[in-house]
Amino acid sequence: MTSIVPPPLKILVVEDEPGLREMLGILFRREGYEVVAAPGAKAAIEAIMQHPQPFPVVLTDLSMPDGSGLDVLAAAKSRSPSTEVILITAHSSLENAIAAMRLGAYDFVAKPFQSAELAALIAKALEKQALVAENLRLRAQVGDPAAREIIGRSAAMRRVMDLVARVAATRTTVLITGESGTGKERIARAIHRQSERADGPFLVVNAGALPEALMESELFGHEKGAFTGAQTKHRGMFREAEGGTILLDEVGELPPSLQVKLLRVLQERMVRPVGATQEVAVDVRVLAATNRDIDADVAAGRFRSDLYYRLNVIRVVLPPLRERMEDVPLLAERFVRHFAQEMGKDIAGFTPDALRALQAYAFPGNVRELENVIERAVALAGARVIGLGDLPPELSGAAGAPTPALLALPQQGMRLDDVLGEVERRLILEALNRTGGVRTRAADLLGITFRSLRYRLKKHGLGEDAEDDDGDLEQP
Numbered sequence: 001m002t003s004i005v006p007p008p009l010k011i012l013v014v015e016d017e018p019g020l021r022e023m024l025g026i027l028f029r030r031e032g033y034e035v036v037a038a039p040g041a042k043a044a045i046e047a048i049m050q051h052p053q054p055f056p057v058v059l060t061d062l063s064m065p066d067g068s069g070l071d072v073l074a075a076a077k078s079r080s081p082s083t084e085v086i087l088i089t090a091h092s093s094l095e096n097a098i099a100a101m102r103l104g105a106y107d108f109v110a111k112p113f114q115s116a117e118l119a120a121l122i123a124k125a126l127e128k129q130a131l132v133a134e135n136l137r138l139r140a141q142v143g144d145p146a147a148r149e150i151i152g153r154s155a156a157m158r159r160v161m162d163l164v165a166r167v168a169a170t171r172t173t174v175l176i177t178g179e180s181g182t183g184k185e186r187i188a189r190a191i192h193r194q195s196e197r198a199d200g201p202f203l204v205v206n207a208g209a210l211p212e213a214l215m216e217s218e219l220f221g222h223e224k225g226a227f228t229g230a231q232t233k234h235r236g237m238f239r240e241a242e243g244g245t246i247l248l249d250e251v252g253e254l255p256p257s258l259q260v261k262l263l264r265v266l267q268e269r270m271v272r273p274v275g276a277t278q279e280v281a282v283d284v285r286v287l288a289a290t291n292r293d294i295d296a297d298v299a300a301g302r303f304r305s306d307l308y309y310r311l312n313v314i315r316v317v318l319p320p321l322r323e324r325m326e327d328v329p330l331l332a333e334r335f336v337r338h339f340a341q342e343m344g345k346d347i348a349g350f351t352p353d354a355l356r357a358l359q360a361y362a363f364p365g366n367v368r369e370l371e372n373v374i375e376r377a378v379a380l381a382g383a384r385v386i387g388l389g390d391l392p393p394e395l396s397g398a399a400g401a402p403t404p405a406l407l408a409l410p411q412q413g414m415r416l417d418d419v420l421g422e423v424e425r426r427l428i429l430e431a432l433n434r435t436g437g438v439r440t441r442a443a444d445l446l447g448i449t450f451r452s453l454r455y456r457l458k459k460h461g462l463g464e465d466a467e468d469d470d471g472d473l474e475q476p
Protein backbone atom coordinates (compact mmCIF):
# COMPACT_ATOMS: atom_id res chain seq x y z
CA MET A 1 0.00 0.00 0.00
CA THR A 2 3.02 2.30 0.37
CA SER A 3 5.94 2.89 -1.92
CA ILE A 4 8.41 3.13 0.92
CA VAL A 5 11.51 0.98 0.42
CA PRO A 6 11.56 -1.52 3.30
CA PRO A 7 14.38 -1.04 5.79
CA PRO A 8 17.10 -3.71 5.75
CA LEU A 9 16.27 -6.80 7.82
CA LYS A 10 18.01 -6.90 11.15
CA ILE A 11 20.03 -9.77 12.50
CA LEU A 12 21.19 -10.03 16.06
CA VAL A 13 24.55 -11.77 16.21
CA VAL A 14 25.52 -13.13 19.63
CA GLU A 15 29.08 -14.39 19.93
CA ASP A 16 31.63 -13.98 22.70
CA GLU A 17 34.67 -14.55 20.50
CA PRO A 18 35.51 -11.09 19.06
CA GLY A 19 37.14 -12.39 15.87
CA LEU A 20 34.20 -14.58 14.92
CA ARG A 21 31.69 -11.89 15.91
CA GLU A 22 33.36 -9.41 13.61
CA MET A 23 33.60 -11.91 10.78
CA LEU A 24 29.86 -12.66 11.02
CA GLY A 25 29.06 -8.96 11.05
CA ILE A 26 31.04 -8.38 7.86
CA LEU A 27 29.46 -11.41 6.21
CA PHE A 28 25.86 -10.38 6.88
CA ARG A 29 26.33 -6.72 6.10
CA ARG A 30 27.70 -7.79 2.75
CA GLU A 31 24.50 -9.81 2.26
CA GLY A 32 22.51 -6.61 2.81
CA TYR A 33 21.35 -7.15 6.38
CA GLU A 34 21.64 -4.73 9.24
CA VAL A 35 23.63 -6.32 12.03
CA VAL A 36 23.39 -5.73 15.77
CA ALA A 37 26.19 -7.53 17.60
CA ALA A 38 26.15 -8.67 21.24
CA PRO A 39 29.27 -10.02 23.01
CA GLY A 40 27.40 -12.34 25.36
CA ALA A 41 24.06 -13.78 26.51
CA LYS A 42 23.25 -10.93 28.92
CA ALA A 43 23.83 -8.20 26.35
CA ALA A 44 21.82 -10.22 23.83
CA ILE A 45 18.80 -10.59 26.11
CA GLU A 46 18.90 -6.90 26.86
CA ALA A 47 18.99 -6.10 23.15
CA ILE A 48 16.11 -8.49 22.46
CA MET A 49 13.92 -6.99 25.16
CA GLN A 50 14.71 -3.37 24.47
CA HIS A 51 14.92 -3.15 20.72
CA PRO A 52 11.94 -1.21 19.36
CA GLN A 53 11.02 -4.03 16.97
CA PRO A 54 11.65 -7.73 17.52
CA PHE A 55 14.57 -9.08 15.49
CA PRO A 56 13.50 -11.25 12.56
CA VAL A 57 16.54 -13.48 13.08
CA VAL A 58 18.86 -14.11 16.02
CA LEU A 59 22.08 -16.00 15.48
CA THR A 60 23.63 -17.06 18.76
CA ASP A 61 26.51 -19.06 20.05
CA LEU A 62 25.33 -21.83 22.32
CA SER A 63 27.86 -21.66 25.12
CA MET A 64 29.21 -18.32 26.26
CA PRO A 65 30.95 -17.39 29.52
CA ASP A 66 28.03 -15.32 30.83
CA GLY A 67 25.17 -17.62 29.84
CA SER A 68 23.67 -20.03 27.38
CA GLY A 69 22.34 -19.54 23.89
CA LEU A 70 19.23 -21.33 25.19
CA ASP A 71 18.45 -18.32 27.39
CA VAL A 72 18.86 -16.09 24.37
CA LEU A 73 16.50 -18.38 22.49
CA ALA A 74 13.89 -18.24 25.26
CA ALA A 75 14.09 -14.45 25.47
CA ALA A 76 13.75 -14.06 21.70
CA LYS A 77 10.71 -16.35 21.58
CA SER A 78 9.03 -14.68 24.50
CA ARG A 79 9.52 -11.26 22.90
CA SER A 80 8.13 -12.44 19.58
CA PRO A 81 7.23 -16.01 18.64
CA SER A 82 7.99 -15.20 15.00
CA THR A 83 11.68 -14.49 15.64
CA GLU A 84 13.78 -17.28 14.16
CA VAL A 85 16.77 -18.35 16.23
CA ILE A 86 19.78 -20.15 14.80
CA LEU A 87 22.40 -21.59 17.12
CA ILE A 88 26.10 -22.01 16.57
CA THR A 89 27.41 -25.02 18.43
CA ALA A 90 30.66 -26.80 19.00
CA HIS A 91 30.61 -30.43 17.95
CA SER A 92 30.69 -31.49 21.55
CA SER A 93 27.37 -29.86 22.41
CA LEU A 94 25.24 -31.44 19.71
CA GLU A 95 22.84 -32.77 22.30
CA ASN A 96 22.15 -29.27 23.53
CA ALA A 97 21.54 -28.21 19.99
CA ILE A 98 18.88 -30.84 19.63
CA ALA A 99 17.27 -29.66 22.86
CA ALA A 100 17.32 -26.17 21.40
CA MET A 101 15.37 -27.34 18.37
CA ARG A 102 12.71 -28.63 20.71
CA LEU A 103 12.58 -25.24 22.35
CA GLY A 104 11.76 -23.66 19.06
CA ALA A 105 15.11 -22.91 17.44
CA TYR A 106 14.96 -22.76 13.68
CA ASP A 107 18.19 -24.69 13.12
CA PHE A 108 21.80 -24.96 14.19
CA VAL A 109 25.21 -24.99 12.58
CA ALA A 110 28.23 -26.75 14.00
CA LYS A 111 31.62 -25.08 14.20
CA PRO A 112 33.56 -24.88 11.99
CA PHE A 113 31.06 -23.83 9.34
CA GLN A 114 31.10 -22.40 5.85
CA SER A 115 29.89 -18.83 5.62
CA ALA A 116 27.86 -19.71 2.51
CA GLU A 117 26.07 -22.42 4.46
CA LEU A 118 25.17 -19.96 7.22
CA ALA A 119 24.01 -17.27 4.79
CA ALA A 120 21.75 -19.78 3.03
CA LEU A 121 20.29 -20.87 6.36
CA ILE A 122 19.44 -17.31 7.30
CA ALA A 123 17.86 -16.62 3.93
CA LYS A 124 15.72 -19.73 4.39
CA ALA A 125 14.62 -18.67 7.87
CA LEU A 126 13.58 -15.27 6.54
CA GLU A 127 11.73 -16.86 3.66
CA LYS A 128 9.74 -19.01 6.07
CA GLN A 129 8.95 -15.96 8.14
CA ALA A 130 7.74 -14.01 5.11
CA LEU A 131 5.53 -16.92 4.10
CA VAL A 132 3.94 -17.11 7.53
CA ALA A 133 3.36 -13.36 7.55
CA GLU A 134 1.84 -13.42 4.06
CA ASN A 135 -0.43 -16.22 5.14
CA LEU A 136 -1.63 -14.27 8.13
CA ARG A 137 -2.21 -11.24 5.95
CA LEU A 138 -4.26 -13.19 3.42
CA ARG A 139 -6.29 -14.80 6.13
CA ALA A 140 -6.97 -11.40 7.70
CA GLN A 141 -8.18 -10.12 4.32
CA VAL A 142 -10.50 -13.02 3.74
CA GLY A 143 -11.94 -12.89 7.22
CA ASP A 144 -12.49 -9.15 7.11
CA PRO A 145 -13.97 -8.31 3.72
CA ALA A 146 -16.31 -5.38 4.42
CA ALA A 147 -14.39 -3.40 6.99
CA ARG A 148 -11.78 -1.76 4.80
CA GLU A 149 -12.72 1.58 3.51
CA ILE A 150 -13.55 4.76 5.38
CA ILE A 151 -16.36 6.41 3.49
CA GLY A 152 -16.84 10.15 3.72
CA ARG A 153 -16.14 13.28 1.78
CA SER A 154 -17.02 15.92 4.35
CA ALA A 155 -14.22 18.20 5.41
CA ALA A 156 -14.40 16.67 8.88
CA MET A 157 -13.91 13.12 7.61
CA ARG A 158 -11.16 14.17 5.23
CA ARG A 159 -9.32 15.62 8.17
CA VAL A 160 -9.82 12.38 10.10
CA MET A 161 -8.52 10.27 7.20
CA ASP A 162 -5.54 12.52 6.78
CA LEU A 163 -4.71 12.17 10.46
CA VAL A 164 -5.15 8.39 10.25
CA ALA A 165 -2.64 8.21 7.39
CA ARG A 166 -0.14 10.27 9.32
CA VAL A 167 -0.38 8.43 12.64
CA ALA A 168 -0.54 4.96 11.08
CA ALA A 169 3.18 4.96 10.37
CA THR A 170 4.08 5.66 13.99
CA ARG A 171 3.74 3.64 17.13
CA THR A 172 1.95 6.44 18.90
CA THR A 173 -1.00 5.77 21.15
CA VAL A 174 -4.19 7.22 19.69
CA LEU A 175 -7.38 8.10 21.54
CA ILE A 176 -10.46 7.94 19.33
CA THR A 177 -13.55 9.68 20.66
CA GLY A 178 -17.04 10.13 19.28
CA GLU A 179 -20.64 9.18 19.88
CA SER A 180 -21.75 5.60 19.57
CA GLY A 181 -21.85 4.39 15.98
CA THR A 182 -19.62 7.12 14.53
CA GLY A 183 -17.00 4.62 13.34
CA LYS A 184 -14.41 4.56 16.12
CA GLU A 185 -13.61 0.88 15.72
CA ARG A 186 -13.49 1.22 11.97
CA ILE A 187 -10.96 4.04 12.29
CA ALA A 188 -8.87 1.94 14.67
CA ARG A 189 -8.83 -0.89 12.12
CA ALA A 190 -7.80 1.55 9.42
CA ILE A 191 -4.88 2.77 11.54
CA HIS A 192 -3.77 -0.82 12.06
CA ARG A 193 -4.18 -1.72 8.40
CA GLN A 194 -2.17 1.24 7.22
CA SER A 195 0.62 0.58 9.69
CA GLU A 196 3.65 -1.64 9.33
CA ARG A 197 1.90 -3.98 11.78
CA ALA A 198 -0.84 -4.72 9.25
CA ASP A 199 0.24 -8.35 9.07
CA GLY A 200 0.08 -8.72 12.83
CA PRO A 201 -3.07 -9.28 14.87
CA PHE A 202 -5.69 -6.63 15.59
CA LEU A 203 -7.56 -7.31 18.82
CA VAL A 204 -10.41 -5.43 20.44
CA VAL A 205 -10.94 -5.55 24.20
CA ASN A 206 -14.02 -3.98 25.67
CA ALA A 207 -12.76 -2.49 28.89
CA GLY A 208 -16.19 -2.38 30.49
CA ALA A 209 -17.34 -5.86 29.55
CA LEU A 210 -15.94 -7.96 32.39
CA PRO A 211 -15.71 -7.79 36.16
CA GLU A 212 -12.47 -6.27 37.36
CA ALA A 213 -10.79 -9.52 38.42
CA LEU A 214 -11.46 -11.28 35.14
CA MET A 215 -10.50 -8.23 33.16
CA GLU A 216 -7.00 -8.22 34.55
CA SER A 217 -6.29 -11.75 33.42
CA GLU A 218 -8.09 -11.16 30.14
CA LEU A 219 -5.71 -8.29 29.43
CA PHE A 220 -2.46 -9.46 30.94
CA GLY A 221 -2.87 -13.24 31.23
CA HIS A 222 -2.42 -15.48 34.23
CA GLU A 223 -0.32 -18.36 35.41
CA LYS A 224 -1.82 -21.75 36.04
CA GLY A 225 -3.23 -21.76 39.56
CA ALA A 226 -3.00 -17.97 39.90
CA PHE A 227 -6.49 -17.96 41.39
CA THR A 228 -9.33 -20.37 42.00
CA GLY A 229 -10.47 -21.65 38.66
CA ALA A 230 -7.26 -20.80 36.83
CA GLN A 231 -6.66 -24.36 35.72
CA THR A 232 -4.58 -23.45 32.74
CA LYS A 233 -2.19 -20.72 31.87
CA HIS A 234 -3.65 -17.85 29.87
CA ARG A 235 -1.58 -15.57 27.68
CA GLY A 236 -3.89 -12.56 27.79
CA MET A 237 -4.84 -10.14 25.06
CA PHE A 238 -1.66 -8.09 25.21
CA ARG A 239 0.52 -11.07 24.46
CA GLU A 240 -1.91 -12.41 21.87
CA ALA A 241 -1.62 -9.07 20.09
CA GLU A 242 2.19 -9.32 19.93
CA GLY A 243 3.47 -7.60 16.81
CA GLY A 244 0.07 -6.08 16.20
CA THR A 245 -2.41 -3.60 17.60
CA ILE A 246 -4.82 -3.71 20.49
CA LEU A 247 -7.92 -1.51 20.70
CA LEU A 248 -9.04 -0.77 24.23
CA ASP A 249 -12.68 -0.04 23.56
CA GLU A 250 -14.73 1.92 26.09
CA VAL A 251 -11.48 2.71 27.86
CA GLY A 252 -13.37 5.20 30.01
CA GLU A 253 -14.97 2.23 31.80
CA LEU A 254 -11.67 0.75 32.96
CA PRO A 255 -11.71 0.35 36.76
CA PRO A 256 -9.09 2.36 38.69
CA SER A 257 -6.90 -0.61 39.67
CA LEU A 258 -6.55 -1.59 36.03
CA GLN A 259 -5.92 1.99 35.00
CA VAL A 260 -2.71 1.84 37.06
CA LYS A 261 -1.68 -1.45 35.48
CA LEU A 262 -2.37 -0.23 31.99
CA LEU A 263 -0.30 2.85 32.65
CA ARG A 264 2.63 0.63 33.55
CA VAL A 265 2.22 -1.38 30.37
CA LEU A 266 2.25 1.78 28.30
CA GLN A 267 5.30 3.13 30.10
CA GLU A 268 7.40 0.00 30.34
CA ARG A 269 6.06 -2.07 27.45
CA MET A 270 5.99 -5.01 29.86
CA VAL A 271 3.08 -7.02 31.23
CA ARG A 272 2.94 -9.08 34.37
CA PRO A 273 0.49 -11.98 34.12
CA VAL A 274 -1.63 -12.53 37.26
CA GLY A 275 0.33 -14.82 39.59
CA ALA A 276 3.59 -14.41 37.69
CA THR A 277 6.78 -13.20 39.31
CA GLN A 278 8.33 -11.87 36.12
CA GLU A 279 7.23 -9.30 33.64
CA VAL A 280 7.20 -10.07 29.95
CA ALA A 281 8.03 -7.59 27.20
CA VAL A 282 5.32 -6.96 24.66
CA ASP A 283 5.47 -5.26 21.31
CA VAL A 284 1.93 -4.01 20.89
CA ARG A 285 0.54 -0.75 19.66
CA VAL A 286 -2.26 0.57 21.83
CA LEU A 287 -5.29 2.41 20.49
CA ALA A 288 -8.12 3.47 22.78
CA ALA A 289 -11.69 4.48 22.08
CA THR A 290 -14.50 5.89 24.14
CA ASN A 291 -17.89 7.48 23.65
CA ARG A 292 -17.82 8.99 27.12
CA ASP A 293 -16.76 12.51 27.85
CA ILE A 294 -13.38 11.36 29.07
CA ASP A 295 -12.19 14.90 29.72
CA ALA A 296 -15.02 15.25 32.21
CA ASP A 297 -14.08 11.89 33.77
CA VAL A 298 -10.53 13.15 34.20
CA ALA A 299 -11.69 16.44 35.67
CA ALA A 300 -13.95 14.58 38.11
CA GLY A 301 -11.14 12.22 39.12
CA ARG A 302 -12.84 9.13 37.70
CA PHE A 303 -10.08 8.58 35.17
CA ARG A 304 -6.39 8.93 35.99
CA SER A 305 -4.92 11.97 34.35
CA ASP A 306 -1.48 10.36 33.91
CA LEU A 307 -3.07 7.51 31.96
CA TYR A 308 -5.18 9.98 30.01
CA TYR A 309 -2.06 11.85 28.88
CA ARG A 310 -0.46 8.59 27.78
CA LEU A 311 -3.50 7.58 25.75
CA ASN A 312 -4.30 11.00 24.38
CA VAL A 313 -0.98 11.52 22.57
CA ILE A 314 -2.98 11.89 19.38
CA ARG A 315 -6.70 12.44 19.49
CA VAL A 316 -9.03 11.52 16.65
CA VAL A 317 -12.47 13.06 17.11
CA LEU A 318 -15.26 11.55 15.05
CA PRO A 319 -18.05 14.08 14.61
CA PRO A 320 -21.63 12.80 14.83
CA LEU A 321 -23.22 12.11 11.47
CA ARG A 322 -25.69 15.00 11.84
CA GLU A 323 -22.73 17.38 11.72
CA ARG A 324 -21.52 15.94 8.42
CA MET A 325 -24.72 15.33 6.54
CA GLU A 326 -22.84 15.62 3.23
CA ASP A 327 -21.61 12.10 3.95
CA VAL A 328 -25.10 10.62 4.13
CA PRO A 329 -25.78 10.12 0.39
CA LEU A 330 -22.35 8.60 -0.17
CA LEU A 331 -22.62 6.25 2.79
CA ALA A 332 -26.20 5.34 1.86
CA GLU A 333 -25.20 4.50 -1.68
CA ARG A 334 -22.29 2.30 -0.56
CA PHE A 335 -24.48 0.50 1.95
CA VAL A 336 -27.14 -0.09 -0.73
CA ARG A 337 -24.54 -1.59 -3.02
CA HIS A 338 -23.19 -3.75 -0.25
CA PHE A 339 -26.51 -5.10 1.02
CA ALA A 340 -28.02 -5.48 -2.45
CA GLN A 341 -25.10 -7.65 -3.42
CA GLU A 342 -25.29 -9.60 -0.19
CA MET A 343 -29.03 -10.24 -0.63
CA GLY A 344 -28.75 -10.85 -4.36
CA LYS A 345 -31.05 -7.95 -5.23
CA ASP A 346 -30.81 -5.50 -8.09
CA ILE A 347 -31.29 -2.09 -6.51
CA ALA A 348 -30.14 1.09 -8.18
CA GLY A 349 -30.72 3.74 -5.52
CA PHE A 350 -33.43 5.88 -3.95
CA THR A 351 -36.53 7.75 -4.97
CA PRO A 352 -36.04 11.51 -4.50
CA ASP A 353 -38.35 11.65 -1.47
CA ALA A 354 -36.57 8.72 0.19
CA LEU A 355 -33.23 10.41 -0.35
CA ARG A 356 -34.64 13.64 1.04
CA ALA A 357 -35.91 11.84 4.12
CA LEU A 358 -32.45 10.36 4.68
CA GLN A 359 -30.82 13.74 4.34
CA ALA A 360 -33.19 15.34 6.79
CA TYR A 361 -32.99 12.81 9.58
CA ALA A 362 -30.70 13.46 12.55
CA PHE A 363 -29.39 9.89 12.98
CA PRO A 364 -28.94 9.78 16.74
CA GLY A 365 -27.37 6.33 16.20
CA ASN A 366 -24.96 7.78 13.63
CA VAL A 367 -23.44 5.67 10.85
CA ARG A 368 -24.51 2.43 12.49
CA GLU A 369 -28.13 3.56 12.41
CA LEU A 370 -27.84 4.59 8.77
CA GLU A 371 -26.33 1.21 7.95
CA ASN A 372 -29.22 -0.58 9.70
CA VAL A 373 -31.83 1.62 8.01
CA ILE A 374 -30.38 0.76 4.60
CA GLU A 375 -30.08 -2.93 5.34
CA ARG A 376 -33.76 -2.98 6.28
CA ALA A 377 -34.75 -0.92 3.26
CA VAL A 378 -32.87 -3.18 0.85
CA ALA A 379 -34.56 -6.19 2.40
CA LEU A 380 -38.01 -4.58 2.07
CA ALA A 381 -37.64 -2.93 -1.32
CA GLY A 382 -39.99 -4.42 -3.88
CA ALA A 383 -38.76 -2.26 -6.73
CA ARG A 384 -35.38 -1.37 -8.19
CA VAL A 385 -35.34 1.78 -6.10
CA ILE A 386 -35.82 2.31 -2.39
CA GLY A 387 -38.90 4.39 -1.68
CA LEU A 388 -40.07 6.38 1.30
CA GLY A 389 -42.22 3.43 2.39
CA ASP A 390 -39.13 1.22 2.71
CA LEU A 391 -37.71 3.52 5.38
CA PRO A 392 -38.62 3.14 9.05
CA PRO A 393 -41.37 5.43 10.42
CA GLU A 394 -38.98 7.76 12.24
CA LEU A 395 -37.56 8.71 8.85
CA SER A 396 -40.58 8.44 6.60
CA GLY A 397 -43.18 9.78 9.11
CA ALA A 398 -44.89 11.90 6.47
CA ALA A 399 -41.39 12.92 5.48
CA GLY A 400 -40.66 13.61 9.09
CA ALA A 401 -40.99 16.43 11.54
CA PRO A 402 -38.26 19.04 11.49
CA THR A 403 -35.30 17.31 12.97
CA PRO A 404 -32.30 18.62 14.85
CA ALA A 405 -30.31 18.08 11.66
CA LEU A 406 -32.36 20.73 9.93
CA LEU A 407 -32.17 23.07 12.86
CA ALA A 408 -28.41 22.90 13.21
CA LEU A 409 -26.27 25.42 11.37
CA PRO A 410 -23.74 23.25 9.53
CA GLN A 411 -20.03 24.06 9.68
CA GLN A 412 -19.95 25.00 6.02
CA GLY A 413 -23.03 27.25 6.22
CA MET A 414 -26.49 26.82 4.67
CA ARG A 415 -29.08 28.38 2.38
CA LEU A 416 -31.59 29.68 4.89
CA ASP A 417 -34.48 30.00 2.41
CA ASP A 418 -34.10 26.42 1.24
CA VAL A 419 -34.00 25.14 4.80
CA LEU A 420 -37.04 27.18 5.88
CA GLY A 421 -38.87 25.94 2.79
CA GLU A 422 -38.04 22.36 3.71
CA VAL A 423 -39.25 22.86 7.28
CA GLU A 424 -42.51 24.27 5.93
CA ARG A 425 -42.96 21.42 3.47
CA ARG A 426 -42.45 18.79 6.13
CA LEU A 427 -44.77 20.37 8.66
CA ILE A 428 -47.49 20.60 6.04
CA LEU A 429 -47.04 16.96 5.09
CA GLU A 430 -47.07 15.99 8.73
CA ALA A 431 -50.29 17.92 9.31
CA LEU A 432 -51.94 16.36 6.27
CA ASN A 433 -50.82 12.97 7.39
CA ARG A 434 -52.32 13.43 10.81
CA THR A 435 -55.63 14.71 9.51
CA GLY A 436 -55.94 11.99 6.91
CA GLY A 437 -55.57 14.55 4.13
CA VAL A 438 -58.42 16.85 5.28
CA ARG A 439 -57.01 20.25 4.37
CA THR A 440 -59.22 22.48 6.49
CA ARG A 441 -58.22 20.57 9.58
CA ALA A 442 -54.57 20.55 8.52
CA ALA A 443 -54.72 24.33 8.12
CA ASP A 444 -56.19 24.60 11.63
CA LEU A 445 -53.42 22.43 13.02
CA LEU A 446 -50.84 24.69 11.43
CA GLY A 447 -52.61 27.86 12.52
CA ILE A 448 -52.98 29.20 8.98
CA THR A 449 -55.96 29.83 6.73
CA PHE A 450 -57.17 27.32 4.18
CA ARG A 451 -56.14 29.71 1.41
CA SER A 452 -52.69 30.03 2.84
CA LEU A 453 -52.37 26.26 3.03
CA ARG A 454 -53.45 25.88 -0.57
CA TYR A 455 -50.92 28.44 -1.69
CA ARG A 456 -48.16 26.69 0.15
CA LEU A 457 -49.15 23.28 -1.18
CA LYS A 458 -48.83 24.57 -4.70
CA LYS A 459 -45.52 26.21 -3.99
CA HIS A 460 -44.18 22.86 -2.88
CA GLY A 461 -45.79 21.01 -5.76
CA LEU A 462 -48.04 19.13 -3.36
CA GLY A 463 -51.50 20.42 -4.31
CA GLU A 464 -51.96 18.71 -7.61
CA ASP A 465 -55.45 17.33 -7.45
CA ALA A 466 -57.72 18.82 -10.11
CA GLU A 467 -60.65 19.60 -7.83
CA ASP A 468 -59.33 22.77 -6.29
CA ASP A 469 -56.66 23.60 -8.78
CA ASP A 470 -57.64 27.04 -9.87
CA GLY A 471 -54.47 27.48 -11.80
CA ASP A 472 -52.86 30.50 -10.19
CA LEU A 473 -50.61 31.04 -7.27
CA GLU A 474 -52.37 33.42 -4.95
CA GLN A 475 -50.58 35.16 -2.15
CA PRO A 476 -52.18 34.23 1.17
Ligand SMILES: Nc1ncnc2c1ncn2[C@@H]1O[C@H](COP(=O)(O)OP(=O)(O)OP(=O)(O)O)[C@@H](O)[C@H]1O
Pocket residue numbers: 147149150151152178179180181182183184185186187291367368371
Ligand atom coordinates in the same frame (compact mmCIF):
# COMPACT_ATOMS: atom_id res chain seq x y z
N1 LIG B 1 -16.84 6.18 7.57
C1 LIG B 1 -17.44 4.99 7.50
N2 LIG B 1 -17.50 4.33 6.34
C2 LIG B 1 -18.12 3.15 6.25
N3 LIG B 1 -18.70 2.52 7.27
C3 LIG B 1 -18.66 3.10 8.46
C4 LIG B 1 -18.03 4.37 8.65
N4 LIG B 1 -18.17 4.73 9.93
C5 LIG B 1 -18.85 3.74 10.52
N5 LIG B 1 -19.14 2.74 9.66
C6 LIG B 1 -19.90 1.52 9.98
O1 LIG B 1 -20.83 1.83 10.98
C7 LIG B 1 -20.88 0.82 11.98
C8 LIG B 1 -20.50 1.39 13.33
O2 LIG B 1 -19.12 1.72 13.35
P1 LIG B 1 -18.16 1.36 14.58
O3 LIG B 1 -18.49 0.04 15.17
O4 LIG B 1 -16.77 1.59 14.14
O5 LIG B 1 -18.65 2.52 15.57
P2 LIG B 1 -18.18 2.88 17.05
O6 LIG B 1 -17.93 4.33 17.06
O7 LIG B 1 -17.08 1.98 17.45
O8 LIG B 1 -19.52 2.59 17.88
P3 LIG B 1 -19.70 2.22 19.47
O9 LIG B 1 -19.31 3.43 20.24
O10 LIG B 1 -21.16 1.94 19.57
O11 LIG B 1 -18.84 1.06 19.72
C9 LIG B 1 -19.96 -0.27 11.51
O12 LIG B 1 -20.69 -1.25 10.83
C10 LIG B 1 -19.02 0.44 10.59
O13 LIG B 1 -18.53 -0.43 9.64
Ligand SMILES: [Mg+2]
Pocket residue numbers: 184185249
Ligand atom coordinates in the same frame (compact mmCIF):
# COMPACT_ATOMS: atom_id res chain seq x y z
MG1 LIG C 1 -17.07 0.51 18.96
